[in-house]
Amino acid sequence: MSLFFALLFYAAAVIFIAGLGIKIVDYVRTPAPLKIPTTPAPISAGGVWLRMLREAMLFESLFKSNLWLWAFGILFHGALLLVLIRHLRYFTEPVWFWVGWAQPFGLYAGFAMLAGLAGLWGRRFLVERVRYISTPSDHLMLALLAGIGLSGLGMKFIAHTDIVAVKAFFLGLMRFDLQPLPSHPGLYVHLLLVALLLIIFPFSKLLHAPGLFFSPTRNQADDPREKRHLAPWAAELERS
Amino acid sequence: MAAAEFTTPELGDFSAIPPLAPDAMSGSKPYPASGKINEAIGFPAELVPDWEQKAVARLGELLKQYRSLKVYLDACVHCGACTDKCHYFLGTGDPKNMPVARQDLLRSVYRRHFTPAGKLFPQLVGARDLTREALEDWYKYYNQCSECRRCSVFCPYGIDTAEITMAGREILDAVGYGQKYSNEIIGKVHKIGNNLGLPGPALADTLQGVEEDVKEDTGADVRFPLDVKGAEVLLITPSADFFAEPHIDSLIGYGKVFHAAGISWTLSSKASEAGNFGLFIGNYEQLRKIALRVREAALELGVKRIVVGECGHAWRVAYSFWNTLTGIGAGADDPFAVQLQRQLDPRYKQPAHICEVTWDLIQRGALRFDKEANDQRVITFHDSCNVARASRMGDAPGGQFEIPRNIIKAVANKYVEMDPGTTREATFCCGGGGGLLTDELLELRVKGAMPRMAALKQVAEQDGVNFMATICAICKAQFTKVLPYYKFDRGMVGGVHQLVSAAIRIGSND
Numbered sequence: 001m002s003l004f005f006a007l008l009f010y011a012a013a014v015i016f017i018a019g020l021g022i023k024i025v026d027y028v029r030t031p032a033p034l035k036i037p038t039t040p041a042p043i044s045a046g047g048v049w050l051r052m053l054r055e056a057m058l059f060e061s062l063f064k065s066n067l068w069l070w071a072f073g074i075l076f077h078g079a080l081l082l083v084l085i086r087h088l089r090y091f092t093e094p095v096w097f098w099v100g101w102a103q104p105f106g107l108y109a110g111f112a113m114l115a116g117l118a119g120l121w122g123r124r125f126l127v128e129r130v131r132y133i134s135t136p137s138d139h140l141m142l143a144l145l146a147g148i149g150l151s152g153l154g155m156k157f158i159a160h161t162d163i164v165a166v167k168a169f170f171l172g173l174m175r176f177d178l179q180p181l182p183s184h185p186g187l188y189v190h191l192l193l194v195a196l197l198l199i200i201f202p203f204s205k206l207l208h209a210p211g212l213f214f215s216p217t218r219n220q221a222d223d224p225r226e227k228r229h230l231a232p233w234a235a236e237l238e239r240s
Numbered sequence: 241m242a243a244a245e246f247t248t249p250e251l252g253d254f255s256a257i258p259p260l261a262p263d264a265m266s267g268s269k270p271y272p273a274s275g276k277i278n279e280a281i282g283f284p285a286e287l288v289p290d291w292e293q294k295a296v297a298r299l300g301e302l303l304k305q306y307r308s309l310k311v312y313l314d315a316c317v318h319c320g321a322c323t324d325k326c327h328y329f330l331g332t333g334d335p336k337n338m339p340v341a342r343q344d345l346l347r348s349v350y351r352r353h354f355t356p357a358g359k360l361f362p363q364l365v366g367a368r369d370l371t372r373e374a375l376e377d378w379y380k381y382y383n384q385c386s387e388c389r390r391c392s393v394f395c396p397y398g399i400d401t402a403e404i405t406m407a408g409r410e411i412l413d414a415v416g417y418g419q420k421y422s423n424e425i426i427g428k429v430h431k432i433g434n435n436l437g438l439p440g441p442a443l444a445d446t447l448q449g450v451e452e453d454v455k456e457d458t459g460a461d462v463r464f465p466l467d468v469k470g471a472e473v474l475l476i477t478p479s480a481d482f483f484a485e486p487h488i489d490s491l492i493g494y495g496k497v498f499h500a501a502g503i504s505w506t507l508s509s510k511a512s513e514a515g516n517f518g519l520f521i522g523n524y525e526q527l528r529k530i531a532l533r534v535r536e537a538a539l540e541l542g543v544k545r546i547v548v549g550e551c552g553h554a555w556r557v558a559y560s561f562w563n564t565l566t567g568i569g570a571g572a573d574d575p576f577a578v579q580l581q582r583q584l585d586p587r588y589k590q591p592a593h594i595c596e597v598t599w600d601l602i603q604r605g606a607l608r609f610d611k612e613a614n615d616q617r618v619i620t621f622h623d624s625c626n627v628a629r630a631s632r633m634g635d636a637p638g639g640q641f642e643i644p645r646n647i648i649k650a651v652a653n654k655y656v657e658m659d660p661g662t663t664r665e666a667t668f669c670c671g672g673g674g675g676l677l678t679d680e681l682l683e684l685r686v687k688g689a690m691p692r693m694a695a696l697k698q699v700a701e702q703d704g705v706n707f708m709a710t711i712c713a714i715c716k717a718q719f720t721k722v723l724p725y726y727k728f729d730r731g732m733v734g735g736v737h738q739l740v741s742a743a744i745r746i747g748s749n750d
Contacts, residue, residue, distance in 0.1 A: 123320065
């Protein structure tokens with residue numbers, strides 16, 4: 001099993017990094033031929049940075065749209081961030097001081113994350129409009145994330161696993177030095193689902209994460225009268 | 241055909257979410273363009289036999305040209321933030337008028353043909369082939385979007401359904417299935433110089449008539465010049481301003497402002513149209529070709545400033561795209577654009593909106609008004625979607641909201657705001673924008689106007705509002721048509737410069 005998970009995580013890491021890298025390079029290379037910021041928009045690059053920061057950290061547009069949705073969204077994503085920080089202890093030795101400091105928050109965040117997911121999932125059943133637009137993959141994505149959260153919390157509160165050995169396994173992976181993974185069904189489920197998440201990331205709607213930063217309606221400055229904006233393929237038209 | 245019988249919605253809360261009514265609007269579609277119309281602007285005459293391959297191929301090309309399209313087709317998570325934001329959904333309840341569902345009509349085909357997940361597990365991710373039925377859905381529902389961008393304000397990733405609709409229409413045009421209204425108008429611009437097909441001599445006649453009317457009304461010799469070389473300002477305005485009601489009253493307003501301020505100006509018979517329907521059909525070449533007429537007119541007439549009249553999408557094209565398309569603007573270092581930018585006076589914004597010009601003159605004390613002339617009116621302001629969410633006026637973000645309001649308050653005494661959920665960046669489309677201002681879509685237009693009509697009714701009842709000012713030719717035409725369906729007087733809508741025209745002092749300014 002240790003070898004299986006080692007290979008799985010190497011494969012998942014390669015697919016995640018390469019897949020996402022290819023997508024991002026594709027986004028970077030595809031031009032935005034026209035100025036289309038949703039106005040009122042910042043008129044300077046600094047203002048655009050602030051707008052993107054507010055969108056990424058506070059979900060500003062979502063806040064304008066729907067408070068329930070915003071609350072579930074921010075709860076899930078904020079909690080996920082804390083949980084990820086908490087998990088950094090499995091990949092660092094010695095553990096960075098701020099990761100140690102965040103441990104207790106990360107623990108409660110596990111529950112907050114599930115609560116956020118439950119809210120988001122509930123909307124897919126209870127709100128007629130959201131039910132209409134939901135596809136099977138929308139439900140499966142939530143199931144996957146909930147499965148990761150539940151199996152993780154299960155190891156903390158129901159059936160412990162040997163986390164020292166888990167850490168040795170992952171530190172070993174990072175040095176290409178295979179260490180044994182504890183034999184624990186909950187751990188297997190947890191790791192399997194995490195690997196699956198990494199693998200499908202570049203091929204799914206999880207691309208909303210990088211996508212936000214490449215959204216022309218958000219990342220363009222409102223300065224079309226002051227600066228001439230020309231895509232390479234559009235410039236070709238002027239030469240003909 | 242489709243415009244036979246329908247019930248005008250009851251007016252309640254503008255944001256009340258209707259229950260889903262699947263296929264409620266599946267009978268609504270515009271007339272397809274004839275072969276002659278299509279060929280005149282370089283599209284296939286009719287639906288090509290291999291439309292499926294052609295459509296997918298065109299989608300593939302657009303994905304390489306437009307980052308917006310590529311990112312937006314990938315990024316949507318189906319969160320539902322946009323689902324209750326579209327005026328056409330609020331007015332019809334048809335779920336395919338929810339922005340995300342409208343996008344999914346194209347996204348499902350994108351997934352099927354361009355993503356591994358959609359190729360391997362189509363059912364799982366909602367991918368589908370481009371069937372004849374799917375193509376028909378594109379034609380129906382991409383012609384039920386006014387490209388107003390209201391949904392993009394509320395999307396956490398800024399997904400703009402207008403970008404998707406434009407891509408959808410561009411693909412439909414590429415396979416010979418474009419809509420008549422927009423394509424016919426584009427043909428007219430190329431042939432005659434404006435959307436209405438008003439030739440130069442007729443335009444000259446009309447303008448002379450306007451001069452005579454103003455002389456009769458005011459006793460002043462306000463000029464409406466055409467093709468005057470060496471004029472300082474070239475005014476580009478929607479051709480509806482030349483004869484439609486209430487548009488023409490704003491044209492008279494522009495003329496009076498220039499007259500009172502002593503600015504020499506001219507219209508152009510070559511570029512007698514601010515509107516640019518190339519935007520509506522999402523075709524960059526058409527957008528550029530139509531805009532180039534303005535560049536040519538500016539170079540020929542040797543003007544120092546280019547000013548744009550009251551027209552929503554035209555201002556979007558002028559403000560956001562002219563610099564890109566034609567070099568009207570500043571900050572260029574390529575010979576094509578520099579040629580024109582050397583000619584234009586750098587002390588002024590290029591292009592400028594007529595409201596920017598008027599407000600600047602008011603601030604400098606160059607214009608004087610008798611505000612009482614508008615006292616019979618209790619005025620509110622309808623933000624036009626393209627001005628509100630796709631452009632700016634003045635130096636600060638949001639100037640597009642403040643400047644028209646400032647002008648109204650400078651020329652009239654009674655001004656009232658509508659519900660803040662329906663103004664500024666959250667404004668509702670009039671229901672007729674984006675290439676839908678055609679009679680066979682009347683049901684859609686009436687129902688799509690519902691949220692705006694509900695907000696108007698509120699201030700009409702509470703504050704006695706009897707005039708809704710706006711700065712868009714399409715808004716004016718659309719409201720004139722649909723106001724009576726909601727038991728309002730059609731004369732309630734008019735331009736900001738119509739109010740300016742009523743109050744401005746001319747002749748005795750010295």
